Amino acid sequence: xxxxxxxxxxxxxxxxxxxxxxxxxxxxxxxxxxxxxxxxxxxxxxxxxxxxxxxxxxxxxxxxxxxxxxxxxxxxxx
Numbered sequence: 001x002x003x004x005x006x007x008x009x010x011x012x013x014x015x016x017x018x019x020x021x022x023x024x025x026x027x028x029x030x031x032x033x034x035x036x037x038x039x040x041x042x043x044x045x046x047x048x049x050x051x052x053x054x055x056x057x058x059x060x061x062x063x064x065x066x067x068x069x070x071x072x073x074x075x076x077x078x
Contacts, residue, residue: 001040003031011046017053030058 005028012019019027031045048058 001042001045002033003028003040003045011049019053023053027052 005024008019008024008027027049030048031040034040052058
């Protein structure tokens, strides 16, 4: 799943939060494309946005969607 600006606006409305333009850009840059060979899930995106808003950075999770791989591909740190 990728995140579009329209999807992000819907998410903001449903969560009743306001994002700055800088935050929107960072989130859309992060989730606007699939991290090959993996893919984002709705839960990945929601949790990472909440982490980003809480501490100002995207936080690594203990799981991934790469077919059970134990190591994430280079450059993918969700």
